Amino acid sequence: MSASLEDIVSLCKRRGFIYQGSEIYGGLAGTYDYGPLGTQLKRNIVAAWLKFFVDGWDDMYQIDSAILMNQKVWQASGHVDTFHDPLVECSNCHSRYRQDEIKDDKCPNCGKEHTFGEPRQFNMMFKTNVGPVDDENNVTYLRPETAQGMFTNYRNILDSFSPDLPFGIAQVGKSFRNEISPRDFIFRVRELEIAEFEYFIKESDWEKYFEKWRKDMHGWFEKIGLPKDKIHEIEVPDNDRAHYSKRTIDFEFDYPFGKKEIAGLAYRTDFDLKNHQEKSGKDMSYRPKDGSAPFIPHVIEPTFGVDRHVLAVLANAYSEDEQGGEKRVFLKLPAELAPVKVAVFPLLKNKPELVDKAKEVYKMLKKEVQGTVMWDDNGNIGKRYRRQDEIGTPYCVTIDFQTLENDTVTVRHRDSTQQERKAIRDLWTGLV
Amino acid sequence: MSASLEDIVSLCKRRGFIYQGSEIYGGLAGTYDYGPLGTQLKRNIVAAWLKFFVDGWDDMYQIDSAILMNQKVWQASGHVDTFHDPLVECSNCHSRYRQDEIKDDKCPNCGKEHTFGEPRQFNMMFKTNVGPVDDENNVTYLRPETAQGMFTNYRNILDSFSPDLPFGIAQVGKSFRNEISPRDFIFRVRELEIAEFEYFIKESDWEKYFEKWRKDMHGWFEKIGLPKDKIHEIEVPDNDRAHYSKRTIDFEFDYPFGKKEIAGLAYRTDFDLKNHQEKSGKDMSYRPKDGSAPFIPHVIEPTFGVDRHVLAVLANAYSEDEQGGEKRVFLKLPAELAPVKVAVFPLLKNKPELVDKAKEVYKMLKKEVQGTVMWDDNGNIGKRYRRQDEIGTPYCVTIDFQTLENDTVTVRHRDSTQQERKAIRDLWTGLV
Numbered sequence: 067m068s069a070s071l072e073d074i075v076s077l078c079k080r081r082g083f084i085y086q087g088s089e090i091y092g093g094l095a096g097t098y099d100y101g102p103l104g105t106q107l108k109r110n111i112v113a114a115w116l117k118f119f120v121d122g123w124d125d126m127y128q129i130d131s132a133i134l135m136n137q138k139v140w141q142a143s144g145h146v147d148t149f150h151d152p153l154v155e156c157s158n159c160h161s162r163y164r165q166d167e168i169k170d171d172k173c174p175n176c177g178k179e180h181t182f183g184e185p186r187q188f189n190m191m192f193k194t195n196v197g198p199v200d201d202e203n204n205v206t207y208l209r210p211e212t213a214q215g216m217f218t219n220y221r222n223i224l225d226s227f228s229p230d231l232p233f234g235i236a237q238v239g240k241s242f243r244n245e246i247s248p249r250d251f252i253f254r255v256r257e258l259e260i261a262e263f264e265y266f267i268k269e270s271d272w273e274k275y276f277e278k279w280r281k282d283m284h285g286w287f288e289k290i291g292l293p294k295d296k297i298h299e300i301e302v303p304d305n306d307r308a309h310y311s312k313r314t315i316d317f318e319f320d321y322p323f324g325k326k327e328i329a330g331l332a333y334r335t336d337f338d339l340k341n342h343q344e345k346s347g348k349d350m351s352y353r354p355k356d357g358s359a360p361f362i363p364h365v366i367e368p369t370f371g372v373d374r375h376v377l378a379v380l381a382n383a384y385s386e387d388e389q390g391g392e393k394r395v396f397l398k399l400p401a402e403l404a405p406v407k408v409a410v411f412p413l414l415k416n417k418p419e420l421v422d423k424a425k426e427v428y429k430m431l432k433k434e435v436q437g438t439v440m441w442d443d444n445g446n447i448g449k450r451y452r453r454q455d456e457i458g459t460p461y462c463v464t465i466d467f468q469t470l471e472n473d474t475v476t477v478r479h480r481d482s483t484q485q486e487r488k489a490i491r492d493l494w495t496g497l498v
Numbered sequence: 499m500s501a502s503l504e505d506i507v508s509l510c511k512r513r514g515f516i517y518q519g520s521e522i523y524g525g526l527a528g529t530y531d532y533g534p535l536g537t538q539l540k541r542n543i544v545a546a547w548l549k550f551f552v553d554g555w556d557d558m559y560q561i562d563s564a565i566l567m568n569q570k571v572w573q574a575s576g577h578v579d580t581f582h583d584p585l586v587e588c589s590n591c592h593s594r595y596r597q598d599e600i601k602d603d604k605c606p607n608c609g610k611e612h613t614f615g616e617p618r619q620f621n622m623m624f625k626t627n628v629g630p631v632d633d634e635n636n637v638t639y640l641r642p643e644t645a646q647g648m649f650t651n652y653r654n655i656l657d658s659f660s661p662d663l664p665f666g667i668a669q670v671g672k673s674f675r676n677e678i679s680p681r682d683f684i685f686r687v688r689e690l691e692i693a694e695f696e697y698f699i700k701e702s703d704w705e706k707y708f709e710k711w712r713k714d715m716h717g718w719f720e721k722i723g724l725p726k727d728k729i730h731e732i733e734v735p736d737n738d739r740a741h742y743s744k745r746t747i748d749f750e751f752d753y754p755f756g757k758k759e760i761a762g763l764a765y766r767t768d769f770d771l772k773n774h775q776e777k778s779g780k781d782m783s784y785r786p787k788d789g790s791a792p793f794i795p796h797v798i799e800p801t802f803g804v805d806r807h808v809l810a811v812l813a814n815a816y817s818e819d820e821q822g823g824e825k826r827v828f829l830k831l832p833a834e835l836a837p838v839k840v841a842v843f844p845l846l847k848n849k850p851e852l853v854d855k856a857k858e859v860y861k862m863l864k865k866e867v868q869g870t871v872m873w874d875d876n877g878n879i880g881k882r883y884r885r886q887d888e889i890g891t892p893y894c895v896t897i898d899f900q901t902l903e904n905d906t907v908t909v910r911h912r913d914s915t916q917q918e919r920k921a922i923r924d925l926w927t928g929l930v
């Protein structure tokens with residue numbers, strides 16, 4: 067069975083994964099706050115991404131560039147002129163919509179028909195003023211993508227590191243898009259996290275590296291447990307591609323609300339570096355070490371929506387079965403991503419000898435386990451299992467009277483609900 | 499000897515720690531981009547902070563809340579009314595300054611005297627509009643502190659986790675302050691990263707926990723290698739404290755430009771929760787599990803400027819000495835924080851048997867070492883040592899002809915420049 071979006075939203079709020087942003091004030095549309103378990107899950111996904119695409123490689127340079135950039139960046143990148151959505155307004159009630167949301171020319175708010183005129187272009191960048199003078203020279207925008215941070219630092223990377231071509235510049239960070247209609251939980255939001263890299267190549271190599279990264283992206287989805295049959299490649303046709311791209315593949319995931327983009331792979335050509343060279347007057351060419359003629363590199367860009375990954379991982383993990391005649395909800399998260407790796411239970415909370423022994427095991431695991439270890443002594447063991455199942459904890463360890471006799475504990479596995487008896491001294495061996 | 503700020507800025511740019519933001523367009527004042535080594539150093543500092551204050555503890559809840567929040571948050575917090583700096587304008591040339599920058603009533607820009615009138619209050623929050631309608635209802639601000647994310651999620655944490663008091667909510671993230679005059683490199687900037695937590699307590703316990711965190715903050719500085727004699731506690735007097743605080747200690751560090759704040763410890767009382775209760779109408783009281791009367795908790799807040807930590811760590815590490823009659827610059831970084839943990843050199847790059855063996859050692863270390871391993875085969879060994887010294891790499895490993903005979907390598911230590919011969923098989927044992 068597949069989870070509904072409502073199931074996931076409700077679990078996220080109840081158990082502390084994700085809350086509505088500014089909730090006590092009725093929210094702020096398109097913003098979400100990650101609670102402790104969501105923060106941990108997101109941290110684990112980002113750490114896995116960095117490990118997979120960045121940290122292990124000699125040709126990858128990770129940067130962390132500012133969200134606020136000089137407005138000229140967004141002029142050169144084309145975002146000031148073209149990062150638009152078509153906006154229509156109802157002449158009766160003045161509600162505003164993105165044009166493609168109006169299906170039958172009837173206003174979704176007031177219900178009147180034929181109230182929408184020609185759309186106007188609405189720029190999706192958030193505007194602000196920098197410094198104590200409010201004029202056009204001081205306008206800038208919250209970055210709508212992290213990519214421009216890589217392009218504007220390309221020369222710095224050349225100067226500091228003299229990399230051989232091809233090489234990549236990577237970044238994980240916040241971006242902002244003033245969506246007309248944010249929706250679908252953390253899928254279409256106004257504040258989002260992106261993990262992406264720009265891979266600089268010779269023009270003649272573009273098909274080769276496009277193909278390389280296409281394959282590696284599938285490897286990544288597999289690595290985080292998203293099944294092949296839920297990932298779909300969509301070749302984006304000419305008229306739908308972003309202004310900078312010569313070829314784009316959207317990677318779509320089977321979300322509860324349909325197939326939607328989770329990641330993308332774009333051949334950005336030399337569009338960005340060329341425009342920055344023109345606008346800034348700075349030389350953007352790469353000088354090959356063999357003395358051959360300098361040229362402006364072309365770029366392949368694999369890009370990943372971090373929040374969309376969190377949602378895909380949660381939707382994919384959400385499971386139900388029956389245990390002893392009762393419905394059970396559990397998150398089948400890969401152990402590497404699970405926010406809590408193991409929970410420790412004393413069988414009874416009012417037996418000091420059990421509690422003391424459990425505390426000992428708990429402390430030992432805290433040292434041994436890379437990740438969170440949780441303590442729970444509240445309610446019967448069955449209830450505690452259910453609580454851990456719901457947040458995707460792969461293992462529960464119970465300390466009982468037998469433990470006091472022979473230093474063994476019960477390890478219970480989340481997916482199979484199977485239990486095994488293990489010696490404390492090699493409790494963690496073979497797990498995770 | 500102490501490093502000058504210029505020494506540090508120059509090293510940061512040259513070696514890829516930190517670059518001016520939007521540099522190819524002449525910058526955007528008060529913004530900086532972290533290059534690969536700076537990103538790694540910052541990641542290591544944040545990881546150490548989370549390990550020290552958050553991950554190991556059962557009573558700490560880490561969240562990641564949105565930068566964009568409902569404007570009512572900033573009304574309740576007092577920031578709309580009071581997060582001001584006094585701004586003065588020259589009546590001759592219209593330059594604007596923070597009042598305390600004008601020392602002798604002469605304009606620093608045009609040189610005219612007595613051109614400044616009464617200051618006006620300049621709000622330091624960046625303003626923007628959310629959604630497709632530009633009116634006062636849609637105004638919001640880039641958060642000037644992360645703390646309000648913790649206060650607005652306090653109820654969510656109670657609901658999802660039922661924590662015992664005291665407990666803490668922690669966060670690491672970007673904040674934005676529209677400083678009139680950003681300065682001193684990454685010290686006073688418009689976009690900054692903060693690591694902080696709100697620790698919720700009974701009012702009667704405030705002095706006890708203030709004292710506890712004061713001590714732990716010193717423990718933290720020691721942990722990251724900042725010497726006791728460079729850290730100074732400043733008791734902030736009544737009239738200088740933020741509007742929400744009843745007691746504040748600033749922790750100052752001996753930066754190259756003087757003693758300046760690196761962290762702070764504030765007793766925020768129940769100011770924030772009370773105001774949010776009033777403004778939102780939501781009950782902010784904590785219900786003790788023993789059934790005693792509910793109350794609004796008070797708050798102790800330890801707060802840490804992440805960029806200021808990066809700068810302090812760099813300034814403290816910057817060292818010079820003489821080696822063989824030549825000046826040497828090296829960063830005496832704690833191994834835990836060093837962006838590169840170990841570098842691997844084949845003695846000669848044109849001897850395939852040395853290069854192959856070195857590649858083998860390099861691959862082995864990449865698996866074993868938590869952190870970055872760098873390869874360098876460029877220039878003589880002395881030059882390679884200098885390059886690694888300058889970025890603070892604790893160990894350099896050279897593969898030479900003796901290696902081919904007996905599987906040993908030379909390990910060279912950064913600070914002492916001492917070399918030792920070690921067997922490859924236990925190369926990493928005892929290091930870091």
